[in-house]
Structures are given as structure tokens and as C-alpha cells.
Amino acid sequence: xxxxxxxxxxxxxxxxPRRRQILDLLATGERSVNDLAGLLNLxxxxxxxxxxxxxxxxxxNVRGAGRRRLYTMNGDKLKPIHDWVxxxxxxWAERLDRLDEYLKELQSGEDPG
Numbered sequence: 001x002x003x004x005x006x007x008x009x010x011x012x013x014x015x016x017p018r019r020r021q022i023l024d025l026l027a028t029g030e031r032s033v034n035d036l037a038g039l040l041n042l043x044x045x046x047x048x049x050x051x052x053x054x055x056x057x058x059x060x061n062v063r064g065a066g067r068r069r070l071y072t073m074n075g076d077k078l079k080p081i082h083d084w085v086x087x088x089x090x091x092w093a094e095r096l097d098r099l100d101e102y103l104k105e106l107q108s109g110e111d112p113g
Contacts, residue, residue, distance in 0.1 A: 010077055013057045019050050026060060026073035033069060
């Protein structure tokens with residue numbers, strides 16, 4: 001099955017690490033593209049390209065403020081990703097519990113086998 005274009009859904013859009021960094025910054029509040037570029041040590045056109053993808057899938061909103069464009073994160077659109085990841089939460093908790101038990105056995109000198 002062919003992979004959907006990056007702008008087709010939030011999963012593909014957040015697969016790119018820089019876009020996740022942008023979302024992390026926007027989670028703390030509204031920012032301009034120049035603010036983001038400075039914080040990420042990127043050029044403005046690079047950040048604008050990433051914002052365009054994030055906006056296309058609905059992960060960010062933009063509003064005009066004079067000549068500036070201010071971006072905010074749209075957390076509601078992250079819900080499908082959250083719901084998908086949440087399915088694995090119990091599995092990871094169980095594995096970490098088993099690891100914790102194993103480490104305690106090693107520290108106490110018991111035979112873990």
C-alpha cells in the first residue's frame with residue numbers, strides 16, 4: 001500500500017522531527033515563524049515549509065496580527081495519535097513492571113532464572 005502524502009494526516013506530519021519540535025514550542029503558546037526559526041536555529045523558509053504541512057493537516061492554526069502571522073497548536077487534531085499510542089500503554093507498563101522485578105532480583109542476589 002502506498003504511503004499517504006505528508007499532508008494527508010497528522011501521523012505522517014509528525015513523523016518529521018523538526019515538526020515535532022515546532023509543536024513542542026507551540027504547546028507553550030502562540031509564536032511567530034521568526035520566533036520559531038530563532039529558537040530552532042533554522043532559516044525562516046524552512047520553518048514556513050514545516051508550518052505549511054502542520055497547517056494542512058490541522059495541527060496548527062494561524063492568525064494575522066498586523067504584518068505578522070502567529071501560530072498556535074491545535075491539540076484536538078493530536079487526539080488520533082494519542083488514542084493510538086494509548087493502546088500500547090498497558091503493554092509498556094507491564095514490561096516495565098517485569099523489568100523492575102528482574103532488577104530487584106538481581107540486586108538481592110537471587111537467581112532471576
